[in-house]
Amino acid sequence: MAEQHKKRIATASLAGCFGCHMSLLDIDERILDLIELVEFDRSPLNDLKRFTRRCDIGLIEGGCCNEENVHTLRDFRSNCDVLVAIGQCAVMGGLPVMRNAIMHSDDPLKECFDEAYIDSPYLYNPSHQIPNDPALPLILDKVYTCVDVVRVDYQIPGCPPSGDTLWQTLVALINNRPADLPYELIKYD
Amino acid sequence: MDDQTRIVNQACQRVGNDRLRLMDILLDVQRELRCIDHRSIAQIAQQLNCARIEVEEVASFYSFFSSPRKGDIAIRLCDDIVDRFQGMPAIARAFEQQLGIRMGETSADGTFSLDWTPCIGLSDQAPAALINDTPVTRLTPQRVVEIIAELRHHGDPAKLNTAAGEGNNAHPQIAVEVHNQIRHRGAVLLNDAPADAGLDVALTLNSDAILQRIEDSQLRGRGGAGFPTGRKWRTAANTIAEQRYIFCNADEGEPGTFKDRVLLTEHAELMIEGMTIAALAVGAAHGIIYLRGEYSYLKQHLESVLSQRRQQHRLGCSIGGRPGFDFDIRLQLGAGAYMCGEESALISSCEGQRGEPKTRPPFTAERGYLGYPSVVDNVETFCCAARILTRGAAWFRGFGTAASAGTKLFSICGDCDRPGIYELPFGVTVDELLIAAGARDPAAVLVGGPSGELISQTAFERRICFEDLSTAGAVVVFNDRRNILEIVEYYMAFFVEESCGYCTPCRVGNVFLHERISKVRQGLASPQDLAYLQELGDTIAKTSRCGLGQTSPNPILSSLQNFPLVYSALVKERDDGWQAGFDIQRALEESRRLAKRRSFIYDPSYSDSTNSDKEAPA
């Protein structure tokens, strides 16, 4: 009988600030325990850009603000058994989703670009151009949360969720238990 | 002084510059100037010696008040799903064509405006509309052509050539083409009984004895909630105060409910008799009838009944020769807000405030209008009270079921051959109602309007009474060709529109519910969306501040429960876990246009495969 493999984990940061990943590192020395229990596949933590094999757990930081985010997220859904949205951005859109508030404009996306690159008083943009390098992924009409785009198995609130929260979530998932987080860890006010 | 200033000043003077009568001032200004603009608002504030914002917040609350100018002839079409199913879209198109304007617009010359409005209480004679105060019913596109031609000719909706309906609808003071359509007269309300026999009995009794009779009758409120009327009256009577008030709730805003309209038309005396008995029982000197703006064509008739009763000493000082029994009633018109049917919001409106509910406790029976104990009861409740005094509590209890004494007026509409008013004892089954009304292939019945329950055939043997299915009157029949989710979606839009906005669960939650149900209708939802609807619906019901929010998810919650197959046929789970509701091509359209380039990932010609997502590693 084949030995049970270590749980494989993949992580990605979409339209997020990397704060959630930093929080993952905030588990301090427990990272040594983690390494005993899991092996990391595609993740910015090891700079692996592609899946090498199917993973047990995928952690997603950030929602979708451009086409590449969508592509990555769908890739994660296709390659992970359990998909976990971590942090406010992934769950609700977070700060980036504020641009969705420009919805009563006739041309919301244009208005958003103009504000970001042309009109803002705090701007240094001598060329007065909106960045449009072919290498840049196209932006979406609005910011979408992870559940808008794919089925998500767990959502962990917080901006970012604390190291303890992420640790307890991972320990539960690794042991195939439901993540039963104590109130203090998910209470934000 | 220009015209606008003069009209506004007159409106204020008519009510003695009384801040409490702001509704009447705004109604006058809207009627005469066809809008309430910033100048009028400032002028009213100055006259009433209050802050401008106090006037503006009220003016902006009610749908019949508008800041852009409405036409001299304001046409409002009922947008309820019942009317839609009976051909309203064609009627709306006919109006648009005849007037050369779109829904929501005012004609360039300012003569006509065209708007939607929720149920105007004519659901049994749909499609229906209001032209200024004048209701027109059973519209056809041909009729629309005639109406507009006539209005272009004489310009007065009140003079429209209509065949007035039966009974008092033909009375010179009413004279509208509204039909009572009374299909079944029960023993309590819709039969001829000697006028004021109940009041005459009450005049021989002391307050406690009257309260005792109402309590013994086990009468429960007919406005929806079914609160024991005797207990409410007793609370008001027992609360120590200098004054007490009686309110008659004639707001009848629940879509599909139109039985109060018929009582107001045919039995206004009985209702006022009931109010007078209540005044005697609780010790009130003032009463207010809160009449929904949609029924303002009944105002003149009601006023004349009131003044007739004053002449007969049945209102005013020393009523019926009983020294010290002084009681008079005034009429308060509403201005198009479903919320104002809720008793504490109704009181806010009468106080010249936004129609927002008050925080409870204290309950209105203890502290209501201006802080005084106030009894708010439905039109039908007062009519029952008058009959109970005439015929006795035991007689009344002889009808109905153990916990629901008496008869009930049902207003039946939708897909049936005999829509209209039925007075039947509580405990009647839905099936019996459907047979009486000649329902054809009924597949769903909305009992109690959108805040009630949407039931399916499996529940047609259930009884209508407070123990089982309760309703303030509305019974809306849908046949098996109607789209259940279209019905649900419409009523969610209704709640989104009518939420007063005070608390977040109702104001925001209903918008999310409405969005999500549209997604389900479009076939873009997954099973998680149904779980979301259930969960958010439960949360809104549990956490909303007043009855509107607490019942607003009912169209969704009851249809999820009673029509599970309708939902499961529409939701799909994709094997790949991607959401069917997310369309990447649509999400990129704007961006492609602005960037003037195509997608490297999602446009086939850019990558060498047809769609790189499709060949994502499986």
Ligand SMILES: Cc1cc2nc3c(=O)[nH]c(=O)nc-3n(C[C@H](O)[C@H](O)[C@H](O)COP(=O)(O)O)c2cc1C
């Ligand atoms: C949103 C909402 C709308 C209501 N509309 C009406 C109405 O139009 N007519 C009515 O009699 N009661 C209406 N009610 C119920 C009233 O709040 C109140 O219970 C009723 O007028 C009490 O009278 P009753 O005991 O005679 O039924 C409404 C309640 C809510 C929450």
Ligand code: SF4
């Ligand atoms: S949730 Fe907060 S910490 Fe995490 S990516 Fe968003 S902004 Fe950063």
Ligand code: SF4
């Ligand atoms: S539940 Fe809705 S209608 Fe009631 S107070 Fe809250 S927002 Fe207003």
Ligand code: FES
């Ligand atoms: S008048 Fe149209 S549904 Fe009531």
